[in-house]
Amino acid sequence: MPLLDHDEYIEQAHLYRSLRERLPENMPLQELLAQLREELLSTTKLPMAVGFLLGELRHVGVMASAMQKLPHYFAAFQTYVIREAEKEPGRFDMRMALEILRFEAEYRAAGASPQGLFLYQFEALCRNRLRYEIGLDAITEDPMYDQDWREWIQTVRCQIGIIDFADMVYVRSQHYVNQRAARLGECEVEKPVLFGEKEGKIALANRRKDPLYLFSALQRHLGYPRVPRPKPIDQAPHQIPQLLRRVEQLETRLKLLEDEQRGGIDLTQFFGRADLPGDGPLLSD
Numbered sequence: 001m002p003l004l005d006h007d008e009y010i011e012q013a014h015l016y017r018s019l020r021e022r023l024p025e026n027m028p029l030q031e032l033l034a035q036l037r038e039e040l041l042s043t044t045k046l047p048m049a050v051g052f053l054l055g056e057l058r059h060v061g062v063m064a065s066a067m068q069k070l071p072h073y074f075a076a077f078q079t080y081v082i083r084e085a086e087k088e089p090g091r092f093d094m095r096m097a098l099e100i101l102r103f104e105a106e107y108r109a110a111g112a113s114p115q116g117l118f119l120y121q122f123e124a125l126c127r128n129r130l131r132y133e134i135g136l137d138a139i140t141e142d143p144m145y146d147q148d149w150r151e152w153i154q155t156v157r158c159q160i161g162i163i164d165f166a167d168m169v170y171v172r173s174q175h176y177v178n179q180r181a182a183r184l185g186e187c188e189v190e191k192p193v194l195f196g197e198k199e200g201k202i203a204l205a206n207r208r209k210d211p212l213y214l215f216s217a218l219q220r221h222l223g224y225p226r227v228p229r230p231k232p233i234d235q236a237p238h239q240i241p242q243l244l245r246r247v248e249q250l251e252t253r254l255k256l257l258e259d260e261q262r263g264g265i266d267l268t269q270f271f272g273r274a275d276l277p278g279d280g281p282l283l284s285d
Contacts (some may be wrong), residue, residue: 003143004073009109013044014039016102020095030057049073062086076138078104078120084130087094096228100124103225115195116154116224117144123215123227132160148192165202166214175200199224 006226015036022032037050049070064083067074078101085097108112118139127137136157140150156168170176173195195203198221204212219226 006109008044008046009105011040011044013102013105013109016098016105020098025093030054045073076141080135080138096230099228107225114144114149115199119218120224120227127227127229133157149194152194164207165211166207169195169203171199173200249258
């Protein structure tokens with residue numbers, strides 16, 4: 001799969017952003033895609049791709065299968081993210097998936113580096129608890145990475161959870177090579193260097209720490225997009241009706257206490273009226 005033109009990534013970012021913004025309007029996804037197909041720049045290939053997605057969505061009900069049939073246009077990581085969002089039992093929301101793809105497309109349009117793109121994609125897997133083995137396999141197929149990168153990503157796939165990720169970044173950085181040369185006098189590089197001096201220093205400083213600290217430091221210094229984070233569900237709309245019911249119950253109890261202090265509780269207020277259908281004396285004469 002070759003890298004797409006700059007205009008293609010700009011239009012992809014517009015597509016993902018518009019879908020994300022219009023989903024809360026409770027419009028069917030088919031109607032949203034049909035509208036956006038008319039808005040997209042006709043000199044790009046995205047309108048044709050959206051037309052194919054729209055046809056697949058109408059017949060099958062999902063978009064991931066259509067994206068998988070267009071590997072020359074949609075990267076495997078994009079397909080995987082959408083597939084996870086379309087799963088019924090999954091907790092990964094479609095809005096979050098579109099936000100991740102939007103920032104990725106904007107970063108590609110701005111001139112992404114392999115280091116920044118991989119760290120962004122890998123952090124997206126971690127923060128949203130997506131499956132590492134499938135996600136890293138999808139990342140490997142991205143045309144941004146050469147053979148050296150693909151081999152290292154597969155190494156990460158096999159060793160994640162066993163070896164600290166900061167160590168895996170550090171030993172493939174220029175900082176590690178420089179320190180080894182200063183300490184041992186060896187300038188020969190055993191494996192290709194994938195990360196620069198700065199990334200190596202950050203990884204070394206975050207060894208045996210929470211990986212989120214490593215991701216945060218790398219994002220600040222490398223300048224790749226900040227990965228969208230799942231927002232906690234606001235419970236306030238559900239708590240307000242509960243609070244109102246509790247207030248009503250407290251008012252009823254206070255009224256009963258006041259009646260008792262005045263000389264007793266009038267129990268007749270709890271009896272049904274005799275003139276209403278179905279109401280009558282509780283006891284027969």
